[in-house]
Amino acid sequence: MEDRVILRVGAKILIPYILLFALYVQFHGDYGPGGGFQAGVIFASAFILYALIYGLAHARRVLPLELATFCAALGVVIFAGVGIVTLLKGGLFLEYGVLRHDPVHGQHLGILLVELGVFTTVFGSMVAFFYSFAGRRTGRS
């Protein structure tokens, strides 16, 4: 699909807005519908669109498979790390209230970090799924 001008230009216009919308969904999840799961999938879909239009090799240069799987692992580490930090601060596992002096602020911070972890995992895994399936095809003779 490398020679289709309309698709290439259209994707080039769309991708930044898809990324921006994903971040909006991520950080506005406290006030409206949205959150880490949805934002991760939308963010990944921008990369999938890029890979579909410009070819898998280009997409892999932007974001290699290793980085995607690393993201998937990193999200779990962030989530569990928040839990361990609350343990060290004298609270229960994942009790965000102890993160700040004001429990409500602590809850805000905790939810933000945890959603970030969810976002990273979902994003990394969706991109890794797509790379695995699409990369198989290029391996075929």
Add this chain to the structure above:
Amino acid sequence: MSVLGLFNYWIFVFLMMVGFYILISRGNLVKKIIGLNIFQTSVFILYISMGKVTGGTAPILVEGDAVYSNPLPHVLILTAIVVGVATTALGLSLVVRIKEAYGTIEEDEIQAEDLRS
């Protein structure tokens, strides 16, 4: 309230049975996975419809008194959808490997292949 108040369960049962029928009557592995997906969606519909309150609104707090639908099933299903796509991807990758090992994704041909070797 009348028996008509149960129609959401009947929709759920109908969809679940369609998925179940695809699952047990078709031999194609991709079709089986799609059947499992329909089955899964029917369970989602069951949960969400149980959380619905007549006259309620989406569980996002607003000023003043309002009736909200139950947020708990929403949370459970929200995560279940994403986990569902992850497990679907795992199943599809198994199908791809089966295709590469046997040259087919039809169940009876796979069994014939097993018997021959």
Add this chain to the structure above:
Amino acid sequence: MTAIALLRIRNLVAVVMLAGIYSLLSAGLFTVMDAVDVAFTEAVVGAGISTVLMLGTLALVGRKEKAPDRHPVLPLFVVLVTGAALVYGTLDMPRFGDPGNPIHHHVAPRYLEESGHEIGIPNVVTSVLASYRGYDTMGEITVIFTAVVGVVLLMATRRRRWPGEGKGDDDGG
């Protein structure tokens, strides 16, 4: 309903497209039942990512389904009996949309009443997801991570040829 068409059609590409439409329709249904977060997820995941993954698989495994040669009576019988049993079971279930249903009287009222000043964010779904049920969510993302490990291990290895397709130049997979 789209589900019936899914059952009948044997061209798998059309089936996958219909599955995407089916997902989008169920997302609309979720919105009608006030579950905006769930509808959002279903629209993004079901109609977007899953369709792409299914198409990627079909490109690898071929798009035609064989005509079923088995007799469909036995599965149909099993399905009808199970469906009848389930419908009989629903007769005792609480009615749709009734605020007096038992599901609305366990922990949900507490989430709706207290989360406003305990957590301080308006979207109750987010606060239940990330705070009250943080353990659940952590388990879920662990499951997703495990699935990624499985898929990458299964798909990233070298492709092995199947019998009768030139075994000579196969150096193991």
